[in-house]
Amino acid sequence: MEFKQEWLEEVLTARSRAYTPFSHFKVGAYLVTKDGRAFYGCNVENAAYGPTICAERTALVSAIAQGYRPGDFKMIVVATGADKPSSPCGVCRQVMKELCDDDMPVLMTNTAGDVIESTVAELLPNGFSGKDLTND
Amino acid sequence: MEFKQEWLEEVLTARSRAYTPFSHFKVGAYLVTKDGRAFYGCNVENAAYGPTICAERTALVSAIAQGYRPGDFKMIVVATGADKPSSPCGVCRQVMKELCDDDMPVLMTNTAGDVIESTVAELLPNGFSGKDLTND
Amino acid sequence: MEFKQEWLEEVLTARSRAYTPFSHFKVGAYLVTKDGRAFYGCNVENAAYGPTICAERTALVSAIAQGYRPGDFKMIVVATGADKPSSPCGVCRQVMKELCDDDMPVLMTNTAGDVIESTVAELLPNGFSGKDLTND
Amino acid sequence: MEFKQEWLEEVLTARSRAYTPFSHFKVGAYLVTKDGRAFYGCNVENAAYGPTICAERTALVSAIAQGYRPGDFKMIVVATGADKPSSPCGVCRQVMKELCDDDMPVLMTNTAGDVIESTVAELLPNGFSGKDLTND
Numbered sequence: 390m391e392f393k394q395e396w397l398e399e400v401l402t403a404r405s406r407a408y409t410p411f412s413h414f415k416v417g418a419y420l421v422t423k424d425g426r427a428f429y430g431c432n433v434e435n436a437a438y439g440p441t442i443c444a445e446r447t448a449l450v451s452a453i454a455q456g457y458r459p460g461d462f463k464m465i466v467v468a469t470g471a472d473k474p475s476s477p478c479g480v481c482r483q484v485m486k487e488l489c490d491d492d493m494p495v496l497m498t499n500t501a502g503d504v505i506e507s508t509v510a511e512l513l514p515n516g517f518s519g520k521d522l523t524n525d
Numbered sequence: 526m527e528f529k530q531e532w533l534e535e536v537l538t539a540r541s542r543a544y545t546p547f548s549h550f551k552v553g554a555y556l557v558t559k560d561g562r563a564f565y566g567c568n569v570e571n572a573a574y575g576p577t578i579c580a581e582r583t584a585l586v587s588a589i590a591q592g593y594r595p596g597d598f599k600m601i602v603v604a605t606g607a608d609k610p611s612s613p614c615g616v617c618r619q620v621m622k623e624l625c626d627d628d629m630p631v632l633m634t635n636t637a638g639d640v641i642e643s644t645v646a647e648l649l650p651n652g653f654s655g656k657d658l659t660n661d
Numbered sequence: 662m663e664f665k666q667e668w669l670e671e672v673l674t675a676r677s678r679a680y681t682p683f684s685h686f687k688v689g690a691y692l693v694t695k696d697g698r699a700f701y702g703c704n705v706e707n708a709a710y711g712p713t714i715c716a717e718r719t720a721l722v723s724a725i726a727q728g729y730r731p732g733d734f735k736m737i738v739v740a741t742g743a744d745k746p747s748s749p750c751g752v753c754r755q756v757m758k759e760l761c762d763d764d765m766p767v768l769m770t771n772t773a774g775d776v777i778e779s780t781v782a783e784l785l786p787n788g789f790s791g792k793d794l795t796n797d
Numbered sequence: 798m799e800f801k802q803e804w805l806e807e808v809l810t811a812r813s814r815a816y817t818p819f820s821h822f823k824v825g826a827y828l829v830t831k832d833g834r835a836f837y838g839c840n841v842e843n844a845a846y847g848p849t850i851c852a853e854r855t856a857l858v859s860a861i862a863q864g865y866r867p868g869d870f871k872m873i874v875v876a877t878g879a880d881k882p883s884s885p886c887g888v889c890r891q892v893m894k895e896l897c898d899d900d901m902p903v904l905m906t907n908t909a910g911d912v913i914e915s916t917v918a919e920l921l922p923n924g925f926s927g928k929d930l931t932n933d
Contacts, residue, residue, distance in 0.1 A: 406592050410655060414930050429590045434710060435623045436655040437750030438684065440616050441710035442586050450578050451587040454565045456542050475929040478709035479891025479921055480576050487571045513887055519546060519572040521883040522822050548846065550794050573886030574842060574849035611793040614845030615755025615785055649751055657747040658686050678864050682927060701862045707895045708927040712888050714858050722850050723859040726837045728814050752848050759843045791818060791844040
């Protein structure tokens with residue numbers, strides 16, 4: 390998937406809204422739906438650490454609250470300020486597994502514009518899903 | 526705070542977007558900012574349960590990603606389909622503690638239009654916050 | 662409930678095991694069962710912040726994995742190094758609501774031995790529980 | 798790694814302690830340290846879903862509270878009652894990334910004794926870690 394310069398601008402705008410009084414590690418996400426809408430996400434930290442919500446999940450739940458459903462998403466771009474683009478954490482991979490197609494592109498970038506491309510399935514191989522939930 | 530009928534319509538619209546394949550317990554949230562904007566939230570479940578995000582948090586992080594900051598929020602309405610309006614869970618109370626004023630009204634309602642009113646501080650008395658974080 | 666000096670020693674031992682490379686804010690928990698067994702807890706942080714597990718929850722799930730059930734717990738002591746004893750976060754209050762009696766004492770202390778006493782129900786008034794989960 | 802029958806008995810004992818009033822999906826974990834101690838884990842659910850803690854994390858934080866540190870773990874076995882052994886969720890993969898060696902074996906099994914073997918790094922490729930946390 391060819392990375393468009395405008396995506397970098399969008400995801401860095403999203404990143405600028407990060408609420409990170411504890412880590413000062415700002416992350417942005419730019420989620421695009423198959424019908425062409427876009428949602429911003431940023432990390433929102435908490436003094437108790439555990440309730441912290443990452444940028445990828447912020448973008449995804451924002452879209453669900455606007456009526457989008459699993460399968461409606463085309464791609465997500467994630468940006469940090471690190472020298473090498475960072476990967477989503479395991480929690481976000483699990484949420485993407487639930488809400489996104491397995492082959493949905495996940496594009497990781499940084500303020501320098503470096504890009505690494507992956508997919509939901511590559512990031513969470515043999516992922517846990519609702520299909521596993523049997524009540525024996 | 527006088528409960529307006531239009532808030533019930535809004536929060537039930539938000540609730541209709543809940544993604545709840547596991548509990549089938551749908552929750553909606555309607556967050557209003559001090560400058561008059563509103564954000565919808567709904568619960569977004571996950572097969573792994575732990576990554577589930579509630580309606581209140583969905584609304585709050587959606588607003589943060591749009592540039593709102595702690596202190597910008599005027600009130601939140603939460604709705605379930607239960608006979609008695611449900612209270613926010615402890616995770617959401619902790620996130621409200623981080624992002625909302627202590628005296629911000631939290632209005633709990635249900636499809637029948639019953640209303641219970643509380644505040645952030647009443648729901649999380651002696652709440653944990655960044656002021657506790659000292660590195661001794 | 663009279664606070665025993667030995668509880669302070671126990672909870673500070675638990676606290677010494679905290680894994681806190683990110684916040685350097687160490688918390689310990691000392692959970693006692695009604696049949697007289699005790700479990701240590703400490704906070705276990707994560708680079709991704711969200712998967713961080715607090716001391717109170719560490720102690721409680723350790724006990725469940727050893728066969729204890731909701732209602733089996735007599736009290737919990739929590740200790741930080743802060744000037745004023747800190748309260749449990751909302752996530753831990755929610756987990757205590759699930760696993761502990763409403764009137765179970767929660768004793769908050771610090772390295773100086775100051776003590777604040779509360780209960781599960783006081784910390785999470787009008788708490789969310791399984792009774793709220795109706796599928797309308 | 799040759800799977801030993803006694804590990805199946807251990808992990809199923811751990812699984813029998815699962816607290817799963819909401820999903821009825823019981824999971825057990827059996828964690829072994831390099832110096833030969835073992836810790837049980839089981840999933841501990843919560844009415845609010847989000848505070849649910851999985852079996853793998855229960856075992857790991859139990860060990861940390863007993864003084865074990867990242868790098869001290871030799872292997873983990875996880876068991877469900879599903880027809881095909883289930884994989885850990887993304888949250889647990891992220892916690893294993895924090896606390897375990899990248900090449901630590903993760904053995905997935907079920908009540909029928911089927912076994913699938915993987916490692917921490919295979920389950921969370923290009924995993925997010927403390928090395929990513931730079932404050933630009």
